[in-house]
Amino acid sequence: MTQRKSKADRRIELIDAARRAMIQHGAEGVHLNQIAEEAGLTSGAVLYHYPDLRDLLIEAHHAGMERFYEQRMKKITGIADPAQKLIVTIRSGLPQGPDDAGVRLLCELGGAAGRNRVYGTLLTTLYDRQVAMYQTILEVGAAHNAFTLAQDSETIGRNLVALEDAYGYRIVARHHSIGADEAVELILGYARLATGHALKLTAAPHRTTAARRPATPRAQSA
């Protein structure tokens, strides 16, 4: 038998398993057995911890968002220069590639958010938090005279997050000429106009091209 775990530990594992399963099979198309398998358990055990599967899915989405947001924050804390901070923040909001787990999960949610209020709220909340994050960077930069904002920080923040989101979708959909690097450059194009700062890239980009490996062949569903 699989090693027993405390209720709390197992629930955390299940949340993560659900997250992985949803990325593979879709936020709504995912099956109980797929989550169980991902967790190395049987379906009965999953039900023991989450009698209503929807609760698990919501928690998994919530956890995915927290993780996404925390990872971004971790990457930018400690950067003093506002311009560098802005550049790194933009990059951190984009997927590494078409298979980036964090962004994939968020994209899954987009469609469901139109039908399900809980998901809509979840996604909206994340959006607002990211806007606030950008606003802080922008205003600090303006206060330090690094940036000369051409619009109010809310407008710029909203547009920056919007651009990130949209290019995330493009990258996940494997656009042939827009990869993470290209998206960064496109978003920076706007950021330069909005901040009046040259926002020069210094560090080497994480990836160099949009072209990608042929990817692991995997059964398609719908």
Add this chain to the structure above:
Amino acid sequence: MTQRKSKADRRIELIDAARRAMIQHGAEGVHLNQIAEEAGLTSGAVLYHYPDLRDLLIEAHHAGMERFYEQRMKKITGIADPAQKLIVTIRSGLPQGPDDAGVRLLCELGGAAGRNRVYGTLLTTLYDRQVAMYQTILEVGAAHNAFTLAQDSETIGRNLVALEDAYGYRIVARHHSIGADEAVELILGYARLATGHALKLTAAPHRTTAARRPATPRAQSA
């Protein structure tokens, strides 16, 4: 018995029924019976025309995109002034409200595009077409000295479509303070910087607020 239709006619009806059903139940969560009911037929009849349901779904998505694109084109053809044309184009890319059918369907597709190559290609193609549409408007405007482009037209076009897409998601997810009007203003904020044109709104906006009716209560799925 339901009135008989020619194969071609019935297929067109089914494509539209599938489109409606997907908007209600999700691009992937939709069931054969729901499509049949929407078409006023039984499941057997649907299978008679589309032995593989996936073919129908793909055609429905394709049709939805064509319709979306054609509607946009119809709205802007005949507008001579580049600035007005740009403004109307931006508005036409946004949903009327959270229940806008065309955009809802596109949003449904976003998540699936990460898992399904066909859907990814479909969505990518639409994106590129829209970018090209904007590029034309921008370049004509620049040729007429109406616009002074701050970036190359491809960058501006890509960013404009990206912004539209992203605000479409926000509106569909019922963001409390971003409705179609607010989204237009946000996107115009960027467009003004990029074109050097004031892009003043003349016609009354279609809707006046982001606040919406409480909406028809409907059973939630996932």
Add this chain to the structure above:
DNA sequence: TGGGTATTTGAATCACGATTCAACAAACAT
């Protein structure tokens, strides 16, 4: 008008995932 054909129905069947639950076993307490 009547025969032929294409479309649709509806019931039967199949397939698969969710749900239940008694039995079992790992950890824990004493």
Add this chain to the structure above:
DNA sequence: ATGTTTGTTGAATCGTGATTCAAATACCCA
């Protein structure tokens, strides 16, 4: 050690939607 608690299994059952197909019927045409 032994008993108790708690997490897990696995088989049985249930429910739902997909699939099949013979029968019924609407439409077409000679």
